[in-house]
Amino acid sequence: MGKSSLFFGVASLGLCLLVACTKNSTNGMGANVNRASKSILTLPHQTATLENGLKVFLVKYPSTGVVAYQLGVRVGSRNEVEKGKSGFAHFFEHLMFRGTKTLSSQEFGAIYTENGVSYNAWTWYDMTNYHGKVASRYLDKILAAEADRFQNLDFSEAALKAEAGAVMGEYLKSASDPGFLMEETMQELAYKSHTYGHTTLGYKADIEQYPNRYQDVWPFFKRYYRPSNVRIVLVGDIEFDKALELIRANFGAWENPAELPQEVTPESEQNDERSKAVEFPSATPTRIAIAHKVPAFGTKDVENAALKLIADVYFSETSEFQKIYRFEKGWLDSVSAFPFETVDPGLWKVELVLSEAGKDKEAELKQAVLDEMEKIKNSPVDTAELTSAKMRARNAALTQWFSAPDSLAGQINWYTNFEADFEVLDRVFQRIDEVQPSDVAAFAKKYLVNTKRTTVTLRGKVQ
Amino acid sequence: MNKKLFGLGFVVLALAGSVFYSPSCLGKVLLEKNNDLPLTVFNITFRAGSADDPQARQGLANLTARLVREGGVKALGDLPALTRPELEKVLFPLAADISVSVNKEQTSFSVMATAENGDRVFALLRQVLQAPALDPVEFKRIKEETKLSLTQKWPQQDQEELGKAALERVMYGPAHPYSHVVEGTLAGVEATTIEDVKEFAAKLYTKQRLTVGVTGVIGGDLEAAVKVFNDSLPEGESAKATLPAAPAHTARTLTLVKGDFEGTGVHLGHPTSLTRASADFPAMFLANNAYGKHRDFVGRLMRIVREIRSMNYGTYSYIEEFPNGGRYLSEQTQVARSQQAFTVWGRPTTAENGCFLLRLLARETTKLANEGITEEEFKRVQKYLIGNIPITAAGIEKRLGISIDSEFYGVTGDYLANLQAKVSELTHEQVNAAIKKYVQPESLQMVVVTKDTDAFSKEISSDKCEITYKDGVEVPAEISEEDKKIAVYDVGVEAAQIKVVPAASLFE
Numbered sequence: 001m002g003k004s005s006l007f008f009g010v011a012s013l014g015l016c017l018l019v020a021c022t023k024n025s026t027n028g029m030g031a032n033v034n035r036a037s038k039s040i041l042t043l044p045h046q047t048a049t050l051e052n053g054l055k056v057f058l059v060k061y062p063s064t065g066v067v068a069y070q071l072g073v074r075v076g077s078r079n080e081v082e083k084g085k086s087g088f089a090h091f092f093e094h095l096m097f098r099g100t101k102t103l104s105s106q107e108f109g110a111i112y113t114e115n116g117v118s119y120n121a122w123t124w125y126d127m128t129n130y131h132g133k134v135a136s137r138y139l140d141k142i143l144a145a146e147a148d149r150f151q152n153l154d155f156s157e158a159a160l161k162a163e164a165g166a167v168m169g170e171y172l173k174s175a176s177d178p179g180f181l182m183e184e185t186m187q188e189l190a191y192k193s194h195t196y197g198h199t200t201l202g203y204k205a206d207i208e209q210y211p212n213r214y215q216d217v218w219p220f221f222k223r224y225y226r227p228s229n230v231r232i233v234l235v236g237d238i239e240f241d242k243a244l245e246l247i248r249a250n251f252g253a254w255e256n257p258a259e260l261p262q263e264v265t266p267e268s269e270q271n272d273e274r275s276k277a278v279e280f281p282s283a284t285p286t287r288i289a290i291a292h293k294v295p296a297f298g299t300k301d302v303e304n305a306a307l308k309l310i311a312d313v314y315f316s317e318t319s320e321f322q323k324i325y326r327f328e329k330g331w332l333d334s335v336s337a338f339p340f341e342t343v344d345p346g347l348w349k350v351e352l353v354l355s356e357a358g359k360d361k362e363a364e365l366k367q368a369v370l371d372e373m374e375k376i377k378n379s380p381v382d383t384a385e386l387t388s389a390k391m392r393a394r395n396a397a398l399t400q401w402f403s404a405p406d407s408l409a410g411q412i413n414w415y416t417n418f419e420a421d422f423e424v425l426d427r428v429f430q431r432i433d434e435v436q437p438s439d440v441a442a443f444a445k446k447y448l449v450n451t452k453r454t455t456v457t458l459r460g461k462v463q
Numbered sequence: 464m465n466k467k468l469f470g471l472g473f474v475v476l477a478l479a480g481s482v483f484y485s486p487s488c489l490g491k492v493l494l495e496k497n498n499d500l501p502l503t504v505f506n507i508t509f510r511a512g513s514a515d516d517p518q519a520r521q522g523l524a525n526l527t528a529r530l531v532r533e534g535g536v537k538a539l540g541d542l543p544a545l546t547r548p549e550l551e552k553v554l555f556p557l558a559a560d561i562s563v564s565v566n567k568e569q570t571s572f573s574v575m576a577t578a579e580n581g582d583r584v585f586a587l588l589r590q591v592l593q594a595p596a597l598d599p600v601e602f603k604r605i606k607e608e609t610k611l612s613l614t615q616k617w618p619q620q621d622q623e624e625l626g627k628a629a630l631e632r633v634m635y636g637p638a639h640p641y642s643h644v645v646e647g648t649l650a651g652v653e654a655t656t657i658e659d660v661k662e663f664a665a666k667l668y669t670k671q672r673l674t675v676g677v678t679g680v681i682g683g684d685l686e687a688a689v690k691v692f693n694d695s696l697p698e699g700e701s702a703k704a705t706l707p708a709a710p711a712h713t714a715r716t717l718t719l720v721k722g723d724f725e726g727t728g729v730h731l732g733h734p735t736s737l738t739r740a741s742a743d744f745p746a747m748f749l750a751n752n753a754y755g756k757h758r759d760f761v762g763r764l765m766r767i768v769r770e771i772r773s774m775n776y777g778t779y780s781y782i783e784e785f786p787n788g789g790r791y792l793s794e795q796t797q798v799a800r801s802q803q804a805f806t807v808w809g810r811p812t813t814a815e816n817g818c819f820l821l822r823l824l825a826r827e828t829t830k831l832a833n834e835g836i837t838e839e840e841f842k843r844v845q846k847y848l849i850g851n852i853p854i855t856a857a858g859i860e861k862r863l864g865i866s867i868d869s870e871f872y873g874v875t876g877d878y879l880a881n882l883q884a885k886v887s888e889l890t891h892e893q894v895n896a897a898i899k900k901y902v903q904p905e906s907l908q909m910v911v912v913t914k915d916t917d918a919f920s921k922e923i924s925s926d927k928c929e930i931t932y933k934d935g936v937e938v939p940a941e942i943s944e945e946d947k948k949i950a951v952y953d954v955g956v957e958a959a960q961i962k963v964v965p966a967a968s969l970f971e
Contacts, residue, residue, distance in 0.1 A: 062499040063857040116850020133854040161935035165773025172726045211935035282723035318551045388556040395558035399502045399575035404858025
């Protein structure tokens with residue numbers, strides 16, 4: 001604030017400030033830090049694994065006085081193997097806000113409130129993430145609170161029942177979105193035995209039973225909320241030694257329970273083409289999703305990288321496909337083909353939302369997507385296009401990941417859920433750089449075939 | 464082109480994001496240098512938006528922004544002319560996704576670039592803004608997309624944004640430029656021509672309405688290019704839209720929006736004279752956080768509706784517009800408005816509890832106005848905000864956006880640091896006095912989005928509508944007692960005065 005008045009003083013003399021502002025390298029950036037020159041992560045970083053297996057990822061980011069934190073748990077709807085318990089990981093995420101052995105839900109929440117923390121959580125197929133931003137000087141309080149709930153969660157049956165209502169509310173909200181019905185239908189059709197067959201929210205019928213599930217949530221907690229299954233990511237204004245000391249003090253004594261995660265039944269190989277049409281209960285544009293089973297995330301080979309580039313070259317906004325069918329013919333309102341990385345073999349969906357002009361062009365559009373798949377297999381990819389997609393991947397990461405500490409923390413947490421070391425970030429881009437035109441065609445021939453295909457069409461109710 | 468420097472001040476922001484304004488040359492260009500990160504962020508904001516839409520051209524501001532962005536570019540200097548797809552091909556490898564946001568009074572073109580591509584990306588951004596090709600084929604496409612959105616997305620697909628749009632219409636009345644959504648009306652969009660777009664851009668994408676923000680790695684060439692851009696814009700005719708006053712509501716109203724949704728959503732509020740420039744803003748900021756902090760358990764509404772009664776996913780209150788609250792956790796930038804409203808957003812509950820939720824929210828808001836917040840709420844939320852305010856803008860893009868909004872409101876200094884300081888000095892009495900001044904329960908405009916409007920109308924007009932708790936939800940005795948009072952609370956609108964509107968009619 002003192003500095004501010006000084007500048008005001010200068011300005012009031014009638015000068016407009018046009019000053020080159022030289023940045024010194026403070027902001028807590030210590031000298032004893034390795035900056036790998038070729039790494040995408042140019043900010044100082046450090047990693048550690050506690051004796052109980054809990055993994056720690058620390059990055060210094062120039063967000064003065066603020067730290068983004070994430071606690072990633074390797075549990076998601078993928079782990080909901082028991083019948084009737086779909087959506088449990090997400091339900092459990094809600095219950096994690098309901099208090100501990102020594103703190104009521106209100107008292108627990110009050111710790112965050114008192115310290116002005118913005119915090120939340122989300123659940124996905126492979127992961128549950130508790131995240132937030134906190135003033136650096138209150139980080140100790142938040143790590144202590146997080147350690148408490150991860151080790152000593154406790155709540156009453158009444159609290160569980162109340163939270164069950166909140167989850168049903170969330171389900172109802174989602175149910176008004178045609179995209180959700182698409183996802184629900186697609187997952188169920190594409191997976192026969194694997195738990196990717198239901199969405200992260202779970203089945204409505206199962207959610208209706210949550211009020212009676214008090215006894216069932218505790219084994220789930222012990223199986224998955226264990227130190228060896230958890231990562232802590234801190235990105236922001238931190239000192240490495242102090243941060244690590246805090247994490248050790250709060251999480252070091254946490255022991256792994258005897259209960260082990262349950263085995264997830266693998267999906268047997270898909271050998272048939274599947275399709276289904278559903279009606280949305282109100283008027284809405286027609287949507288088509290054409291999905292193919294694709295490999296689990298991994299950086300051992302270039303397969304995931306090839307898929308990412310395929311999605312960009314053939315279906316992004318600059319693709320020939322969108323040029324013709326969205327922009328020239330005007331048959332499409334939107335196209336999305338973002339490949340989501342998954343722990344087990346996942347689905348790569350090309351999703352189309354048809355425009356008013358395209359509402360009678362379902363068959364042509366489906367065929368057009370399939371024609372693209374054939375093109376990828378049979379005509380060599382344009383090398384300029386491939387290079388452009390490779391450049392985009394890196395440039396997008398440099399801008400989007402680094403624009404805020406929570407974005408960077410999120411990316412680190414996401415990728416270390418698959419491969420638990422900082423270098424996974426670099427391997428992702430190394431593999432992208434390595435992809436050759438032949439890899440693109442090989443991927444398509446292996447995976448983008450009709451026997452691995454599932455198509456869902458959603459049509460709005462005709463009014 | 465007017466080459467004269469006018470109102471141009473280069474303002475260099477400090478490293479921690481503090482804004483240093485020079486009173487003698489109000490800044491329209493904000494530069495914040497930060498060499499730690501491998502990127503540069505650009506945000507070019509015009510003080511123009513849907514409030515500038517002419518009569519019978521509702522949607523023009525949005526169509527203009529989109530066509531400027533998506534209609535290709537003409538040659539500018541040594542940069543060649545490009546069609547939309549050609550331009551996208553150039554931007555694609557740079558990951559320079561120029562995004563456009565249009566709200567009531569701001570239109571913003573923003574993009575991030577890696578540090579090494581900063582100069583190139585800015586040149587392309589400048590070409591988009593200063594040499595738009597306005598391709599008629601793209602215009603036709605954009606119009607079709609907008610029409611689809613107005614006929615399908617708005618009325619049918621997002622119950623919650625629909626409810627907010629309806630509340631806005633009811634609060635401001637059909638004659639006010641805030642009454643239509645940013646995408647416009649079907650009739651307005653259909654009537655709009657490329658000539659309208661050209662005229663709108665020529666009149667409003669001008670220096671008087673411009674704020675340029677750049678943050679991150681900024682080299683000398685880039686700094687010079689920013690200056691050239693600012694210098695070469697025409698002066699323009701006005702600095703902002705002239706808005707009529709918001710209607711002064713002397714009575715409550717209830718509007719039922721009929722839409723095909725499973726649950727029932729509740730929205731209520733009224734216009735206020737409060738903005739960030741108001742002396743009472745910090746007090747109302749605290750009050751609003753205590754009452755209904757967005758997507759957080761800090762607020763009273765979240766506690767009594769979700770945590771205790773398990774009625775819905777969340778209930779929040781606002782003193783500034785917060786579009787797309789279902790998607791965003793924290794306040795967006797470039798949604799600044801010169802007129803704001805106090806609003807409450809009750810997310811969908813089951814249809815059978817809709818009546819009870821409306822009664823609860825109308826009653827609780829009345830209680831807030833009459834009794835204010837408690838000493839406990841005041842102290843807790845004050846402490847919360849002192850820690851929370853600084854963390855709301857940890858990212859550099861957000862910090863830049865906030866600085867641009869400060870320029871809009873004429874708020875000098877570091878907005879967040881000042882807000883934090885003022886909040887820390889507030890007293891409980893000041894906050895409750897502000898609530899009395901700005902929350903007017905007699906003026907509540909109420910909107911309910913539901914499928915069976917007849918049933919709702921009967922229920923809300925009856926003497927009593929009780930809450931149905933989910934199987935197994937148990938509430939303490941004092942809550943049951945409170946429920947009895949809520950169940951018979953009169954929302955103050957006669958059955959005959961209840962309006963019913965089909966969702967689609969709001970966008971026609």
